[in-house]
Amino acid sequence: MRKYWEISKTYMKAQLVWRADVIFNMFFTISKILFAYLLWGIIFRDKELVGTFTFHGMLSYYIVSSFLSQLEMSEGISSEIHDRLRNGTFSKYLVIPAGIERYFMAMELGVVLFYLIFDFMAAAVWVFVFRIRFVFAGEWQVIACALVMTVLGMVFMVQLNYFLGILTLRFEGIGTFLMIKNNLVSLVTGSIVPLALFPEFVVSILRLLPFYYVTYLPAMLLTGKCGEEAVRGIVIIGGWCVLMQLVIRAAWKKYFTAYDGAGI
Amino acid sequence: MSKKNWRVLRELFRLRFHGLTVFRFDFFAPFFVDGSLFLIQLLAFGAIYSNVETIGSWGRGEMILYIGTFSLLNAVNMTVYFFGVTSIPHKVRSGELDLYLTKPVSPLFRLTFERISPGSVPLIVMSVCMISYGTASLDMTLSAVRTASYLFWLMLMEILYYEMEVIIRSASLYVVSMARMEQLEEAGIDLCMKLPGIALYGVYKVIFYLLLPYGIMATLPVQRMIGEMSLRGALYGIGVVALFTVITYEVWKQGLKHYNSASS
Numbered sequence: 267m268r269k270y271w272e273i274s275k276t277y278m279k280a281q282l283v284w285r286a287d288v289i290f291n292m293f294f295t296i297s298k299i300l301f302a303y304l305l306w307g308i309i310f311r312d313k314e315l316v317g318t319f320t321f322h323g324m325l326s327y328y329i330v331s332s333f334l335s336q337l338e339m340s341e342g343i344s345s346e347i348h349d350r351l352r353n354g355t356f357s358k359y360l361v362i363p364a365g366i367e368r369y370f371m372a373m374e375l376g377v378v379l380f381y382l383i384f385d386f387m388a389a390a391v392w393v394f395v396f397r398i399r400f401v402f403a404g405e406w407q408v409i410a411c412a413l414v415m416t417v418l419g420m421v422f423m424v425q426l427n428y429f430l431g432i433l434t435l436r437f438e439g440i441g442t443f444l445m446i447k448n449n450l451v452s453l454v455t456g457s458i459v460p461l462a463l464f465p466e467f468v469v470s471i472l473r474l475l476p477f478y479y480v481t482y483l484p485a486m487l488l489t490g491k492c493g494e495e496a497v498r499g500i501v502i503i504g505g506w507c508v509l510m511q512l513v514i515r516a517a518w519k520k521y522f523t524a525y526d527g528a529g530i
Numbered sequence: 531m532s533k534k535n536w537r538v539l540r541e542l543f544r545l546r547f548h549g550l551t552v553f554r555f556d557f558f559a560p561f562f563v564d565g566s567l568f569l570i571q572l573l574a575f576g577a578i579y580s581n582v583e584t585i586g587s588w589g590r591g592e593m594i595l596y597i598g599t600f601s602l603l604n605a606v607n608m609t610v611y612f613f614g615v616t617s618i619p620h621k622v623r624s625g626e627l628d629l630y631l632t633k634p635v636s637p638l639f640r641l642t643f644e645r646i647s648p649g650s651v652p653l654i655v656m657s658v659c660m661i662s663y664g665t666a667s668l669d670m671t672l673s674a675v676r677t678a679s680y681l682f683w684l685m686l687m688e689i690l691y692y693e694m695e696v697i698i699r700s701a702s703l704y705v706v707s708m709a710r711m712e713q714l715e716e717a718g719i720d721l722c723m724k725l726p727g728i729a730l731y732g733v734y735k736v737i738f739y740l741l742l743p744y745g746i747m748a749t750l751p752v753q754r755m756i757g758e759m760s761l762r763g764a765l766y767g768i769g770v771v772a773l774f775t776v777i778t779y780e781v782w783k784q785g786l787k788h789y790n791s792a793s794s
């Protein structure tokens with residue numbers, strides 16, 4: 267475990283090189299909040315409730331959802347693997363005395379820990395700027411479940427992006443797949459609109475998918491909603507992590523023989 | 531456009547088409563990526579409208595028309611000039627712009643049209659289908675005058691879209707890194723493609739109607755189509771396009787004077 271913690275620490279320090287990026291990433295979280303503030307501001311002008319949301323409940327949801335989706339930074343893993351497999355420099359990961367997937371997990375942990383405090387600060391600033399009466403869950407059990415679910419959700423996203431990166435060994439280019447995946451993920455994780463606004467049969471289908479538990483359900487739990495789904499959610503996202511691991515192993519075994527260390 | 535420029539345009543298109551057909555999946559990549567983006571937008575607003583009747587004065591039909599209009603502006607952008615204009619910073623940094631300055635054709639003209647993307651044409655078809663769906667939802671009778679004035683506003687806003695893209699990329703002629711400018715553009719477009727101008731007010735209106743006028747791009751054509759456009763709004767729209775035409779011309783012209791070949 268110690269070597270992986272060292273990897274995490276290295277990546278944490280590496281973020282300090284791009285200080286301007288950190289500041290601008292913080293600043294641009296405003297676009298999601300501003301979208302929610304203006305859109306829901308005009309809708310709530312004539313209404314008290316939309317679904318089960320009040321205006322401030324809705325904005326609290328967007329603040330938490332934006333904070334969590336900002337923390338989820340595993341997207342770069344698939345393109346990193348893709349580029350390195352293509353130009354032959356993936357061998358770097360083969361000679362490092364660490365498991366490749368665990369290396370990426372440690373890398374993600376380092377980046378997330380670094381950004382955690384800055385994203386938290388950004389969220390607090392937007393609550394203050396937009397004068398949001400922040401709604402937060404009252405029960406510690408629910409908060410604990412939301413935190414566990416968030417961690418499992420991030421693990422799943424690292425696994426998914428790692429798996430998509432491996433697919434470079436099978437397909438000529440995965441760039442288009444990754445962009446389509448990002449578009450879909452923004453919808454099914456509830457980053458654009460809360461999934462509770464979709465018809466019930468759509469929500470029950472989404473409940474079977476892992477993306478429901480990556481950002482949406484933790485954000486709902488942390489804003490005091492859907493408490494009854496907390497434990498079931500942890501079990502489902504945990505199950506998806508196990509399943510994804512099996513898929514990764516099978517894909518690695520099947521396709522990695524194609525890598526000759528000189529690029530594809 | 532002169533006869534010489536037409537010949538150049540035809541030759542650029544032929545070369546580009548030949549290059550693109552080598553990678554068949556990538557040929558349609560812009561269609562898959564942007565098509566999924568706007569379909570997701572339709573689904574998200576479908577979810578909102580299943581809970582509310584109107585957003586401001588706009589119902590479901592107006593919003594479909596808005597999303598379709600933004601999609602069409604983006605589709606024409608992707609088909610005609612996006613890939614050419616976005617290559618400007620790279621060409622400035624690498625000194626490749628030298629080749630464009632020495633050719634007997636306007637450098638900006640060649641840069642604009644040399645990377646036409648025929649694979650994005652289905653995106654135009656998809657956008658027209660969305661617009662037709664929107665007008666059908668509104669039970670609107672399309673007169674020749676209404677359609678012609680909608681097309682006039684579309685053309686005007688497409689020019690504005692192009693000018694914004696050129697101004698932002700021309701910054702590479704003045705500064706070393708322009709990643710932030712592109713991030714700002716991305717945030718502005720991302721916000722305004724989801725949020726019609728009718729939801730903007732106060733300082734937000736100044737920002738997205740004047741400084742980064744993405745807020746008027748799809749709003750004005752839709753307002754013209756549904757008969758909500760005032761004379762003041764029309765004059766304002768024409769004024770903004772005229773202003774940005776002058777700015778684009780000056781920024782590009784002065785930028786070329788700053789250009790120092792590969793050392794830029």
